[in-house]
Amino acid sequence: MNDLEFDKSREFFLSHKKIFSKFEIDLENLYSTYPNRSKIKVLLDYWIFNILLLKKIYGSKGLVDFCNSDINNPQRFSFLYEIDNSNKIYEIKFKKNNSKYFYALKFFHKKIFIPGAHLDNLFKKFLNLISLKFILSIPPKVDEEIANGLKQILNNIFKDKFDNSEINVILKKIPQVFISSKVTVPYNRINVSGSSASFLEYEGFENIFLLNSNLYIEGIQHGGGYDIFKVDYFADYEKNLCDKFFGWGFSDNNIKQTKFKRISKKTKNNIRRVLWIEDSKVPLFYFYSMPCHHLQSINSDSKKYIHKELNLNQTEYTSMFHPSSNSNLYKNFRKNSFNIPSGGQSEKNFYANDILIFDNSGSTLIHFAIESQMIFFNIISRSDYKNFSESQKEFFLILRKYNFGIFNDEDNKLSNSITKIKLNSNYRLPKELIDFYERNFK
Secondary structure: OOHHHHHHHHHHHHHHHHHHOOOOOHHHHOOOOOOHHHHHHHHHHHHHHHHHHHHHHHHHHHHHHHHHHOOOOOOHHHHHHHHHOOHHHHHHOOOOOOOOHHHHHHOOOOEEEEEEEEEOOOOHHHHHHHHHHHHHHHHHHHOOOHHHHHHHHHHHHHHOOOOOOHHHHHHHOHEEEEEEOOOOOOOEEEEEEEEEHHHHHHHOOHHHHOOOEEEEEEEEEEOOOOOOOOOHHHHHHHHHOOEEEEEEOOOOEEEOOOOOOOOOOOOHHOOOOOEEOOOOOOHHHHHHHOOOHHHHHHHHHHHHHHHHHHHHHHOEEEEEEEOOOOOOHHHHOOEEEOOOOOOHHHHHOOOOOHHHHOOOOOOHHHHHHHHHOEEEEEEEEEEHHHHOOOOHHHHHHHHHHHHOOEEEOEEEEEEEEHHHHHHHHOOOOOHHHHHHHHHHOO
């Protein structure tokens, strides 16, 4: 993807925002009695953006196929439609609870934990289970006045983008949160903690915004890649749902990740294994919502560089997958020199003295490597660096200082760096790098 294509994604997004902004007052009036109307509008903004993307990328047939499917999240639909990755479709399906749970539990929730919350004790874990039952049992009831008002607004937004038959199927697909009455609970304010991306799935968690309580959303990063690139529309939508957002090291506000625990066990005879962590294949849909991530994901030059460097010294290595292995960009480069079983959670097969190689700066497993102070290399293009956020640039430059951050046009650099480390059985990470970890990620 070149700069011209990158500009296309920006133009598409800004065009959508310009049109949506014309109806801000109408939407404010429509949801004027809803305490969480600002969050409902963010959700609607994102949903409309996604609907426009479906038509742009997959044409009328793809749009109609989505609207006639039982999948509610356009982004998830794109995996199935473009890649046929059903795991991406069903992994977020939650069983809806009978509304009787709602009426029984609504008196117990001033604090709610959604998926991605930091659950560091048994009480929080219990409260999380109760929270999920509570949220997924919220009983939306269509408000005809709201529904008709929204359909009129959507007709005005879509009239120049879709024909009448397309608009009709879109209007039948509107998530209930946008057309339902408020739901009464006995609290004026409820605090919510966890991954705000849960709301952007349109699988039921978003109905919490129908409550007649003011929701204070404390969003928490739930995977890698947040705030490492200058442009990330998906993350922006997620943050706009939050009253405060906490990242794992690159955001304005940060907390220590709790997804991974530190490991110390080493391989037999202290042999250093080289493990290449593949990036997953992502649909074109991601180009428009996460253009910089997509650019890095499809960069074949970084993958060719790593393969060439590993072959220079006949380095034995194993290809690892996280979270899945479906990218054809690695097809001719895969090896399994260490006979490591594939599938499941890759990190369960790691040892503390392994050497990891990433061509994806947003890999969640980078945080695993940081937590366990493992040696890892990040191979990027110079365009990737240009698109990095300032905090990610700072991180890459300190990695680069010790030859762990490498551009994909630097011949012999990766191979030489790996060889030096493997020849030094007592090699330890530089103190400056460990101190950087402690300041930024712990």
